Amino acid sequence: MTSQPGKPLLEVAGLTRRFGGLTAVNGLDLTVGEGELVSVIGPNGAGKTTLFNLIAGLDAPDAGAVAFDGRDVSGLPAERLAALGLARTFQHGRVFGNLSVLDNVLVGAHTRLRAVRPRPRLPLLGPLAELALALVRPAPVRAEEERLRAEALEIVALFGERLTPRLDQPAHSLSYANRRRLEIARALALRPRLLLLDEPTAGMNPTETAEMLAIIRSLKGRGLTILLIEHKLDLVMQLSDRVVVMDHGARIAEGLPAAVAADPAVIEAYLGHKAVGGLAEPDGAEPDGAGQGGGNQHGERPVVARAAR
């Protein structure tokens, strides 16, 4: 598992996805090195979330390839990619509403269950063995569950007192910001090699955003490789090693944060789209979901100009 820093962990080449007449992702190339934090920015409807879905195996590309850790993973389903160490959060928050906070995090650790999901994974016997072990629960299974529980508590503690007091509450009772935190906690429980964060601060106020920034920075400090979609450019500028700008499904710029912010093509893209949703409003009304296209009602100022200041 140890590889020298900078070795590419994720390589995306020529990735394309069309929805009817609309090309949501258009021949996109992208590389993320081990330990790097790369941000993907772009106006609403640029195709960022679609890109994540393609990388994470929830959607299949019309063309192009994805390699993870040097291995071609194009077309692998999401569950296999998770097992390889890829975790993602969802833009609109997809926690398991009727599960407790703790159970949500534990589902994140599903791919790490060993004692109760013995290997090799035999077709029929595997599931039956899992069933039997879940019912009988011999000592190794109990120990594993205990260990994961303890670890889940540690992960939840990363978010200070936000989630810890609510461990046994159902996730549907959490505030919006707490659900976003829970998503990240669940992703961390997978012990990801690559973490995809889709607008982790959407809907958060400035204090909460600053808190999230500190958390992402600490994750980066621990050497975690992160691909981040974010509209709040202050945060992007502070965190990213590299920024990729998308518009109309294609990559229009890539480079160091400051260089990208000064790139005329980027400014043009943003000005053409007037502004980026969610960014200009500190109270962070949630950007509109996919389907709203480029237009948006929030934010008046061109973000890039603002971020470049």
Added chain:
Amino acid sequence: MLPTSLGPWLDYTINGLVIGNIYALLAVGLALIFGVSHLINFAHGSVYMVGAYIGWLCVTQLALPLPVTFVVVAAGCGLLGVVIERVGLRPLREAPRIAPLLATIGLSVVMDQTAQLLFSPDPRAPPTQLPAWRIAVGGGSIGALDLLIAGVGVGSAALLYGFLRFTRLGWAVRATALDRDAARQCGVDVDKVNRTVFAIASALGGVSGLLVGMYYNTIDPNMGFQAGLKGIVAQLIGGVGNVPGAIAGSLLLGLIESYGIALFGTSYRNLFAFVALIVILVLRPNGLFARARRLPPEPLTGTFIAPSRPVVLPRWAVWGLAAAALALPLAVRQPYLLQTLGNAWLFALLALSLTLVAGTVGQVSLGHAGLLAIGAYASALLTLDAGVPVLLAVPLAGLVAATLGTALVYPAFRLRGHYVSIATLAVGEIVTLVILNWESLTRGPIGVTGIPPLAVAGTPLVSGQWVYWVPLVVLLALAAVQSRLLDSHLGRTLRAIREDDIAARSYGVELDRYKALAFAVAGFVAGIGGALMAHFYSYINHETFPAPVSMLALTMVILGGLGNVAGAVLGAAVLVGLPELFRAAAEYRMLIYGIVLLLLIRFRPQGLLGTV
């Protein structure tokens, strides 16, 4: 008996097209409704049945001429559609997506049972008013009724086309079907659109019922169930929500059935429809005519199941209740009471099984009685034909039901939401039809008689106490196993699938594997329940476990709280035990279940003890 000359084939073709026309009247309505409200309307078959009865009343009681009858049927059913939409579905618009699905099931039960109470369950024959001439066409023949049906089919299609294409309201309907929210923002009155669509769909459905009554010359209160299912099949063949597709799918289904009957005989007829359904669902879930990789018609997000805070029974209370239940026969001696409660415990096994798949995993199975049937036949045939001792046959039957049940539903695992319900409904019907037709194994329509009772050391356990104790002990044991399962990592994994299967997949949960595990456990539990029923009843046939039993089980599960083990037991005790104890007349019972289901969905969707 393959007909060799062309004439009979022409007849089969004409027959297939006529039946196809009748299905089309149903399927078009279903497609319209799905288009604007993303709902598969399980009550549609009942509207069709109501149409048939209104027609019968008009002709026999009021002696109205046929054209007037058509108008009255269309108007009456259209009105019924409006009422269904307004009373049954509109209040549920903000409810989780499972609610309207269940509501249409409840409405269907209420309508069917009301018809049964009003008109008796016996079939009736509407008198024919058409001339009896037939035109000979190349060895086959076409009758006046065939022409009428074709005319009504084509006429309705033309009217509908005109409406959708050239009227403002029709435009609003199409806009809503394209994008509901956008239509609303553009000032389309979505409620009005819904109402209109339900009225049109129900009018067409009613006319279809009227025609079918004339065609087969028989109508009965339960005719809607199969027909509604056929309409759904036809619609799925054409692609849900696709109106022209629904017409094409219907004609195709009519032909498949007609040729199938020609080749294999009448009793296989429905089997073709349901096998076609499963094949289509698996191979082309978007229908035969869909372009490749269309978006899934269901929204990717949104909760299927309501948020809930379950009532947690303390451990001592569970033990106390179990002990009290076990001790009951020591205090109560009336055999009738014990027998009733024993029957309730048997049904509780079914509810326990269903609450695992419908509640914990969120796969709302509508064919669960099929698992009972498999268990019952397996155990009965093992003891009678293979000489297996009863005590061994019962657990073996559980294993058979687990294996067969999982294998039959496996192709449907890739489906989501309402599609799962349709597929399981079809699987349940397939089980019944196979039992009916595989005579060499199952003895066909005669059923299995003389099934030996449970016996320990040669003593048959048939007295009142045993009829109570045996199911109770088995129930307690299996409920304990299921609780332990839900307490393990499997519990949270299965519930995660229910809450959000996309998110679950993204965290490495292999959906097929865990759905299969859940169905296997559920099949085992229901199989044991069915086996015990067989040995207590001593006689079973293909009608011992009919589709309404599946609906009853679903009502129990919802009453208790989805996924809730204690709730399943409570639901069974309440719904089987109470009507019996209050001596509610048997014919009102299904009606009561239907009303209970509707009230629950509306006012307490999380059930008595809450979703776990």
